[in-house]
Amino acid sequence: MTKQWEMFSEPVLIPYRLQFFADEGADKTEEATPKKLQDARKEGQVAKSQEISTAFMLLALFVMLKVFVGFIGKRFLKIFAEIYPLFSVYAREDFTKNIATAFLRKGLAEVLITGLPLLVIAVAVAFAVNVVQVKWQVTTKPLKPKFDKFNPAKGIKRIFSKDKLFELVKDIVKLSLIFYIAYSELKKKADAVVLLYDFSLNQAVAYIGDFIINLGIKLSAFYLIIGVADYIYRKIKFKKDLRMSKQEVKDEYKQQEGDPQVKGKIKSKMREVSQRRMMQKLPEADVVITNPTHFACAIKYDKEVAEAPVLIAKGADYLAQKIKEAAKENSIPIVENKPLARMLYYNVDPDAEIPRELYQMVAEVLAYVYQLKHDGVA
Numbered sequence: 001m002t003k004q005w006e007m008f009s010e011p012v013l014i015p016y017r018l019q020f021f022a023d024e025g026a027d028k029t030e031e032a033t034p035k036k037l038q039d040a041r042k043e044g045q046v047a048k049s050q051e052i053s054t055a056f057m058l059l060a061l062f063v064m065l066k067v068f069v070g071f072i073g074k075r076f077l078k079i080f081a082e083i084y085p086l087f088s089v090y091a092r093e094d095f096t097k098n099i100a101t102a103f104l105r106k107g108l109a110e111v112l113i114t115g116l117p118l119l120v121i122a123v124a125v126a127f128a129v130n131v132v133q134v135k136w137q138v139t140t141k142p143l144k145p146k147f148d149k150f151n152p153a154k155g156i157k158r159i160f161s162k163d164k165l166f167e168l169v170k171d172i173v174k175l176s177l178i179f180y181i182a183y184s185e186l187k188k189k190a191d192a193v194v195l196l197y198d199f200s201l202n203q204a205v206a207y208i209g210d211f212i213i214n215l216g217i218k219l220s221a222f223y224l225i226i227g228v229a230d231y232i233y234r235k236i237k238f239k240k241d242l243r244m245s246k247q248e249v250k251d252e253y254k255q256q257e258g259d260p261q262v263k264g265k266i267k268s269k270m271r272e273v274s275q276r277r278m279m280q281k282l283p284e285a286d287v288v289i290t291n292p293t294h295f296a297c298a299i300k301y302d303k304e305v306a307e308a309p310v311l312i313a314k315g316a317d318y319l320a321q322k323i324k325e326a327a328k329e330n331s332i333p334i335v336e337n338k339p340l341a342r343m344l345y346y347n348v349d350p351d352a353e354i355p356r357e358l359y360q361m362v363a364e365v366l367a368y369v370y371q372l373k374h375d376g377v378a
Contacts, residue, residue, distance in 0.1 A: 057129075060122045
């Protein structure tokens with residue numbers, strides 16, 4: 001027995017991973033990049049509140065009813081005056097199915113013609129509010145089926161998520177306040193219900209209709225406050241959900257701009273190719289101007305090829321030494337001129353013509369070299 005326990009006398013290390021206990025978005029501290037926002041927009045992910053669209057639609061509908069209630073009332077009375085007398089005419093005959101269908105079709109057509117403009121305006125207002133919220137961009141990606149939505153585990157997780165809990169609490173509060181406002185308005189008008197017995201039919205209908213429209217406007221205004229609050233919440237949540245970690249920002253930058261290491265290698269290769277090309281052209285130079293230790297610039301002047309002298313090679317430090325060695329190997333004159341060498345190195349690119357400002361200085365150097373060649377020195 002003792003021997004068995006001796007097997008466990010040494011400390012046992014049990015590895016565990018702290019990331020399982022960490023918040024999933026704890027490391028996402030960076031704001032979403034423009035590319036991340038654009039990709040989310042293409043996927044149909046936007047900060048949009050359906051509550052605010054519904055609120056504006058209801059408010060527009062009840063305001064239009066308030067403005068055109070007189071016209072609508074007269075319109076319905078006219079429809080009633082046209083259709084009701086026909087009942088007495090057809091009552092003397094057989095009231096067939098075709099006659100009933102004709103009555104129903106005519107009545108529905110008149111109602112639709114009367115109410116359709118109001119519905120169109122309400123829908124147009126809701127559409128405009130949606131466009132203002134998320135701008136105009138058509139995408140069909142949200143319509144594509146996503147098989148991960150059919151995953152029961154993920155479905156249960158979504159049902160009991162913080163977002164669903166917030167929506168449940170919001171709906172309960174919203175309905176409670178709406179019922180409270182409606183109850184308060186009905187309570188205020190409770191005494192007027194008794195007076196309806198003394199009103200004519202038209203007066204009673206007008207009074208009830210006016211009460212319903214005013215109640216609808218109040219409820220729509222309250223609903224609009226809820227919609228604005230919901231929109232602000234969704235805007236904040238949308239930004240928070242799209243936050244990125246520092247690593248994600250770096251990875252995105254690499255995808256867009258390329259890996260800095262790869263870009264560095266490419267630049268290095270291009271520099272090597274450029275230097276090799278310069279060294280190949282160097283034997284064509286007429287003179288190499290130095291400062292004398294740090295810079296070396298090779299000049300070529302051919303009247304038939306270019307109007308001005310051309311810088312065919314330049315280099316600093318190690319490359320400058322290489323240029324001077326190649327110049328010596330190819331018997332190219334080397335002239336020391338510190339100011340000119342610095343100006344050529346910093347202001348002229350390889351294979352570019354010398355700027356006008358340096359014509360005089362370069363011409364003096366070339367004249368000196370041509371004189372040496374004429375004298376047989378160079």
